[in-house]
Every structure is written in C-alpha cells, then in structure tokens.
Amino acid sequence: MILNDVPLVGMLKTRMGWLEDRQRVLAQNVANADTPGFRTRDIEPLDYRKAVSQPPPQKTTLALTNPEHIAATASGDSDRYGRPRVKTSEIRPSGNAVVLEEEMMKVAQNQIDYQAATSLYSRSLGLIKTALGKSR
Numbered sequence: 309m310i311l312n313d314v315p316l317v318g319m320l321k322t323r324m325g326w327l328e329d330r331q332r333v334l335a336q337n338v339a340n341a342d343t344p345g346f347r348t349r350d351i352e353p354l355d356y357r358k359a360v361s362q363p364p365p366q367k368t369t370l371a372l373t374n375p376e377h378i379a380a381t382a383s384g385d386s387d388r389y390g391r392p393r394v395k396t397s398e399i400r401p402s403g404n405a406v407v408l409e410e411e412m413m414k415v416a417q418n419q420i421d422y423q424a425a426t427s428l429y430s431r432s433l434g435l436i437k438t439a440l441g442k443s444r
Contacts (some may be wrong), residue, residue, distance in 0.1 A: 311433075311436075316428075317429065317432050317433070317436075320425055320438050322354065324422065324425045324426065326354050327418055327421055327425060328422075329351055329414070330350070330351050330418050331402040332420055333349050333350060333351055334350070334415050334418060335413050335415075337349060337350075337411045338406070338408065338411050338415070340404075340406060341404070341408055343412075344402040344407060345402070345403035346404050347405045348351040348407075350407050352423075362363065384391055403429045
C-alpha cells in the first residue's frame with residue numbers, strides 16, 4: 309500500500325511541503341531586513357479544491373544543450389509553481405520593505421501550522437498501523 313494513495317496523508321504531505329517552502333521564503337525576508345531595495349515575499353495559500361481535482365504537477369527541468377552550461381536552480385523570485393512572491397508593504401527610505409514584526413508573526417503562525425500538520429500526519433500513520441494490526 310502506498311501512503312500517498314490515502315487522501316488525508318497525501319494532503320498532509322502537500323501541506324507540510326507548502327509550509328516548508330513558506331518558511332524558507334519568510335526566513336529570506338528576515339535575513340534581508342536591512343538589505344536596501346529588498347521587498348518582502350510570500351507564497352499563495354494552497355487551494356485544496358484545485359489540488360484535489362487536478363493531478364499533481366509534473367516536475368520539469370531544463371535540458372542542458374552544452375556541457376559547459378550551468379544547471380538551472382529554483383529562482384528566489386517565484387515559488388516552485390512559478391507564481392510571484394512579491395507583496396507590497398511599508399517601504400523605508402533605503403527601499404527596504406521588510407517589517408520584522410509582521411514577518412516574525414508569520415513565522416510563528418507557520419510554525420504552529422507545521423506542528424499541527426505533523427501531529428495529524430503522525431496520528432494518521434498510527435491509525436493505519438492499528439488498522440493493519442501492527443500497533444507495536
């Protein structure tokens with residue numbers, strides 16, 4: 309049995325992946341709090357209705373046409389689905405738009421959401437083990 313075939317487990321894995329991506333973006337925002345011209349970024353919330361109705365996106369990579377080319381990596385200007393992460397906020401005279409209080413509140417909420425998702429994931433696995441008779 310593949311665990312991703314269980315809808316709840318699959319959705320929880322998707323949610324945890326999204327929360328990991330968001331944590332990375334929020335950490336970049338905090339790290340660049342004093343960088344002139346830096347704008348805060350965030351990723352869009354998951355739309356579970358869309359996620360359930362469509363198959364998961366296939367991961368694509370760029371083909372290297374020359375062995376001297378450098379392999380492409382994920383850009384910091386968009387999330388892994390290509391959506392922009394730019395959000396306007398207060399802008400200081402240096403052009404920086406990071407408000408540390410807001411970013412830290414987002415980080416804290418993201419951490420709470422991740423802990424809830426991991427707890428539900430662990431309990432789901434426990435239920436599956438119990439159903440299979442392997443609770444020990």
